[in-house]
Amino acid sequence: MTEPSNAGPGRRSRRKRSIFAPGEVVHLSESSLARDDYAAFSAGHRVAVWHRIGVVHKDLHPRHMFFDPYTGQTTLIDFGASDLNWVVDPDRMFQDIVMVRQTMGKSWTRGFLAGYARTSHLLTDPKYPGFTDAVLARANGQIGSIARPAQPVFTNADCVALLTPVLDLSSGFPRLTGDVPDAVVPPEDLAIVRCALLFAEVGRAERLLAGRSPGGAVGQLLAALTKRTQRRAEANLLGARMSTLSVLDTSRNDPAVLRCLAGMTDIYDWLALRLDRPAAPTEPAFVNGVHAAQLSLELLQHRTWPLTELESQELKVTSRHRQLTWYAPMLDALPDDERYRPMVNYLASRVTLYEAMFRESRDPAQRASNRLWSANWRALALSRIALHTYLHALRSGTVVEASQETAVQTAKALAALNAGVVRSNRSAAMNLHGWLALAPGVTPLSKYYVRFTDELREAYTIMSLIETERPDLAALAASEQVSAVLARGPVRGDDFDALLVWGIDPDH
Numbered sequence: 001m002t003e004p005s006n007a008g009p010g011r012r013s014r015r016k017r018s019i020f021a022p023g024e025v026v027h028l029s030e031s032s033l034a035r036d037d038y039a040a041f042s043a044g045h046r047v048a049v050w051h052r053i054g055v056v057h058k059d060l061h062p063r064h065m066f067f068d069p070y071t072g073q074t075t076l077i078d079f080g081a082s083d084l085n086w087v088v089d090p091d092r093m094f095q096d097i098v099m100v101r102q103t104m105g106k107s108w109t110r111g112f113l114a115g116y117a118r119t120s121h122l123l124t125d126p127k128y129p130g131f132t133d134a135v136l137a138r139a140n141g142q143i144g145s146i147a148r149p150a151q152p153v154f155t156n157a158d159c160v161a162l163l164t165p166v167l168d169l170s171s172g173f174p175r176l177t178g179d180v181p182d183a184v185v186p187p188e189d190l191a192i193v194r195c196a197l198l199f200a201e202v203g204r205a206e207r208l209l210a211g212r213s214p215g216g217a218v219g220q221l222l223a224a225l226t227k228r229t230q231r232r233a234e235a236n237l238l239g240a241r242m243s244t245l246s247v248l249d250t251s252r253n254d255p256a257v258l259r260c261l262a263g264m265t266d267i268y269d270w271l272a273l274r275l276d277r278p279a280a281p282t283e284p285a286f287v288n289g290v291h292a293a294q295l296s297l298e299l300l301q302h303r304t305w306p307l308t309e310l311e312s313q314e315l316k317v318t319s320r321h322r323q324l325t326w327y328a329p330m331l332d333a334l335p336d337d338e339r340y341r342p343m344v345n346y347l348a349s350r351v352t353l354y355e356a357m358f359r360e361s362r363d364p365a366q367r368a369s370n371r372l373w374s375a376n377w378r379a380l381a382l383s384r385i386a387l388h389t390y391l392h393a394l395r396s397g398t399v400v401e402a403s404q405e406t407a408v409q410t411a412k413a414l415a416a417l418n419a420g421v422v423r424s425n426r427s428a429a430m431n432l433h434g435w436l437a438l439a440p441g442v443t444p445l446s447k448y449y450v451r452f453t454d455e456l457r458e459a460y461t462i463m464s465l466i467e468t469e470r471p472d473l474a475a476l477a478a479s480e481q482v483s484a485v486l487a488r489g490p491v492r493g494d495d496f497d498a499l500l501v502w503g504i505d506p507d508h
Helices: 035-052 090-104 106-123 131-139 156-163 187-199 205-210 216-231 242-248 255-274 285-300 307-321 340-358 373-396 404-430 445-469 473-478 480-488 496-501
Strands: 065-068 073-076
Touching: 035 065, 035 073, 035 090, 035 106, 035 131, 035 373, 090 106, 090 131, 106 131, 106 307, 156 255, 187 205, 187 216, 187 255, 205 216, 216 242, 216 255, 255 285, 255 307, 285 307, 285 340, 307 340, 340 373, 340 404, 373 404, 373 473, 373 480, 404 445, 404 473, 445 473, 445 480, 473 480
Parallel strands: none
Antiparallel strands: 065 073
């Protein structure tokens, strides 16, 4: 592929153009969109994916963009007027932005631009990092609040300076061998490090109990973790009791609490990357590495996060997890793989995080904000794939579990996870009826309702079958309910979920 073409010596830049009223600045964070703008968000994502490989459509209007509420994807058609130069050129690409503004209206364009802006950060493309930013810069300064990965509280260099001298990872299980140096970071940040290591039950973390405790909610969390550590024996695997975070429930939107949670995710992701050893994907290094990454996802599920903060934090965590060697093959792993159990648990945590990002906030001050709709369809695709993969393994006899009961309960848990996500997506699809009325040729909304309802019934039937009859694996695998799910197949495709997990071929 030709390298990106950017303005430079000897090349005249085109004059920047306004696409909104003079002086108006639009906000592109997904959490600032109206509920009916998700279809526009999806279309912006799809156009950005094409732009990434240098394709400019040049004829974008409603009849050429078809949104499917069953998958959350938009399909573009009629590339007869397209410009295919395989060059990432912001000036060429901006033509599509202008066309959308002219044909779709201001509100729809805002949603479109939000999906367009976020795509390059979802891809975390090492070859073209933030490639949409250069296109949006052509809008004469009218684009603001682009959702980017949040800045870390602790950078990789910070974690190396703080933890490398005192953290032994040679056995695959992190163990403290000395006191965390208190001259590297301020006392309030040192308290965050102590919270992170105690919460994850790092070996010999009792060394941290004697330090001075800060005030406020972070101090309450540290005190609760100290009491818990004093009562437990040393563990062999990283873990956490999420109930300990209940001491933070009254500190909603407290900047110190949000900084603490964000800093803890930085430390866990650093641990996950340090424990990632592709040559030996066995316990305990592999399992502890997956657990560390999982802890980051679980901290982001805490109810204290406002949507505006959660959006950028999730991008930060995702961009780091994509560097892990087991992340890309995660959805292809079968239950006879020794890595399957930790990876499916990680996958369930990611689905649960996406559900939390979509749920209506309990805080009345936040209810006017849009829920993160792209997370809703990501949760749907991931839950479908996880359930389908496990049931397929049951049918083929490749499930390897500690016991038959464990295998059956795993199938039940994945079916329950899928059922919850399908239910929320059925409601979400129904709430998009306003935009669908503008799209000729889209399947009638009643058809989508039936498809979601059938899928929900299948998941509940599998759960009921396991609960009431306690069948053995052979009976469960041969059941009509499993046959129905396998016949439907997982809903994959070139959507957010596929991009997050597999990425796009750089040579495409």
